[in-house]
Amino acid sequence: MGGYGDVQMIDENGLRVDGRGPGDLREITIETGVVPVADGSCRMTWGTNEAIVAVYGPMEAHPRKIQRQDRAVLDVAYNMAPFSTTDRMRPGFNRRSREISKVTKDALESVVLLELYPRSKIRISIEIVSAEAGTRCVGLTAASVALADAGIPMTDMVVSVASGKINDIVVCDLNKEEDNYGEADLPMGILPNSGELVFLQMDGDLSQEEFKQAWDYNMDAAQAVHEMMVEALKGGGSQ
Ligand code: CDP
Numbered sequence: 001m002g003g004y005g006d007v008q009m010i011d012e013n014g015l016r017v018d019g020r021g022p023g024d025l026r027e028i029t030i031e032t033g034v035v036p037v038a039d040g041s042c043r044m045t046w047g048t049n050e051a052i053v054a055v056y057g058p059m060e061a062h063p064r065k066i067q068r069q070d071r072a073v074l075d076v077a078y079n080m081a082p083f084s085t086t087d088r089m090r091p092g093f094n095r096r097s098r099e100i101s102k103v104t105k106d107a108l109e110s111v112v113l114l115e116l117y118p119r120s121k122i123r124i125s126i127e128i129v130s131a132e133a134g135t136r137c138v139g140l141t142a143a144s145v146a147l148a149d150a151g152i153p154m155t156d157m158v159v160s161v162a163s164g165k166i167n168d169i170v171v172c173d174l175n176k177e178e179d180n181y182g183e184a185d186l187p188m189g190i191l192p193n194s195g196e197l198v199f200l201q202m203d204g205d206l207s208q209e210e211f212k213q214a215w216d217y218n219m220d221a222a223q224a225v226h227e228m229m230v231e232a233l234k235g236g237g238s239q
Contacts (some may be wrong), residue, residue, distance in 0.1 A: 007167075007181040008167065009166045009167055009177060009178060009181060009182075010022075010166065010167045010169055010171075016166075016171060016175075016178070017175070017177050017178070018047075018175055020171075022169060022170065022171045022172065023171075023172045023217055023220070024172060024173070025161075025172060025173045025221050025224065025225070026046055026047030026049075026173055026175065027045075027046075027047065028044070028045065028046050028225060028228055029044070029045045030042065030043075030044050030142075030145060030228055030229060030231075030232035031043045031044075031232060032145060032146070032149040032232055032233060032235075033149060034052060035052065035054040038054035038055055038056055038146075038150070039055055039056055039057065039150040039151075040054075040055040040146045040147060040148070040149035040150025040151065040152070041053060041054045041055065041146050041149060041150075042142040042143075042145040042146040042149060042232075043142070044138055044141065044142035044145065045130075046134065046137075046138045046141075047132050047133075047134075047173075047175055048130055048132040049128070049130060049131060049132045049133070049134060049135055049138045050128070050129045050130040050138075051126060051127065051128050051129070051135065051138045051139050051142045052126075052127045052129060052142075053124065053125065053126050053127070053139065053142040053143045053145070053146040054124075054125045054127075054146065055122065055123070055124050055125075055143075055146045055147055055149070055150040055152070056122070056123040056125075057072075057120060057121055057122035057123055057150075058072055058117040058120035058121065058122050058152070059120060059121055059122075059123070060119065060120060060121070061073055061119055061120055061121035062121070066121070067119045068114075068118070068119070069118060069119060070115060070118055071114035071115045071117070071118060072112070072114045072115075072116070072117035072118070072119075072120040072121060072122055073114075073120075073121050073122075074105050074108055074109055074112065074114075074121075074122050074124060075105075075121050075122070075123045075124065076101045076102075076104050076105035076108065076124045076126070076143070077093075077097075077101055077123075077124070077125050077126065078097050078100040078101045078104055078126040078128070078136070078139050079093070079097055079125075079126065079127055079128065080097065080128040080131055080135065081127060081128060081129050083129075084128050084129055084130050084131040085131045100135075100136045100139070101126075103136070103199055103201070104124075104126065104136065104139060104140045104143060104199075105124075106198070106199070107140055107158050107160075107189040107198040107199040108124070108140070108143060108144070108147070108158065110158075110191075110198040111144070111154040111155050111156050111157070111158060111191065111198065112147065112152055112153070112154050113152075113153040113154065113155065116153060122147075122150075122152060124143050124146065124147070126139040126142070126143055132175060132176045133162075133174055133175055133176040133178070133179035133180075134161075134162045134173065134174060134175075134179070134187070136160070136162075136187060137160035137161055137162050137187050137189075138160075140158055140160040140189055140199065141157075141158065141159050141160050141225060141229070143158075144157035144158045144159070144229070145157065145229050145232060145233065148229075148233050149233065155191075156191040156192065156193045156194065156196075157191075157192070157226065157229055158189045158190070158191060158198055158199070159189070159190050159191075159192050159221075159222040159225045159226050159229070160187060160188065160189040160190070160199065160222075161173055161187070161188060161190070161217075161218045161221040161222060161225065162174055162179075162185055162186060162187035162188070162218070163186055163213075163214040163215075163217040163218050163221075164178065164179070164182050164183075164184045164185040164186055164204070164214060165182055165183045165184040165204065165206060165210055165214070166178045166181070166182040166183065168183070170206075170210050170213040170214050170217065171217070172217035172218070172220075172221055173217075173221060182204070183204050183205065184202070184203065184204030184205055184206045184210070184214075185202070185203040185204060186200070186201075186202050186203075186206065186211070186214045186215070186218065187199070187200070187201050188200050188215070188218045188222075190218060190219060190222040192222045192223055192226035195219065
């Protein structure tokens with residue numbers, strides 16, 4: 001979030017650099033069962049983002065010190081592959097990937113019926129193979145699909161979208177240029193059936209009105225993406 005208000009990213013017709021209108025999502029595709037050895041998996045493309053998520057478990061939690069007597073624990077690892085971006089990425093865990101793993105785990109713990117699996121662990125590996133802004137949203141959304149694909153009971157799936165502000169205009173689903181040069185970014189994790197939130201981060205400044213518009217874009221987008229998730233889980237794939 002650079003806040004370079006002078007970099008022109010909306011043309012005279014109100015279209016964005018990738019041709020979208022302010023309320024449009026990037027193209028999304030969702031496939032399940034893409035990692036044959038996993039208990040559940042999902043490949044999601046969102047613009048030129050691509051995430052592959054594999055779910056293993058429930059299994060006995062090791063080491064024992066991480067066990068909870070009354071519930072399962074989620075072991076979430078988000079990783080951006082070194083080749084996923086044109087920027088130079090140092091391989092392995094860093095502060096950013098730890099932070100994203102933690103907020104993803106917290107969001108998913110709100111929906112997974114953990115108490116059904118005492119002393120167990122469910123491992124969720126999120127690998128970003130192509131990154132174009134909003135990868136935390138793609139990873140979290142794809143993780144929900146992978147958990148459902150693994151047959152893990154949940155109260156709802158989490159859908160995550162980041163709207164924000166560029167050139168003083170609020171837009172849905174920021175792409176890379178918009179994320180880099182925009183003025184604000186509001187990623188949210190939404191439960192589409194209840195409209196509840198399980199994740200929210202905000203970078204930059206939004207007025208109350210702008211915040212409401214970004215919120216509404218995220219809420220509407222969550223419904224649209226949720227339909228695609230359900231379609232993909234029914235076996236048709238989704239695009
Ligand atoms: O991906 P997300 O928007 O959730 O997180 P971010 O930290 O705001 O990063 C925005 C984008 O910057 C990523 O999606 C990548 O395209 C890029 N990025 C990168 O190329 N190298 C990094 N070490 C971190 C981010």
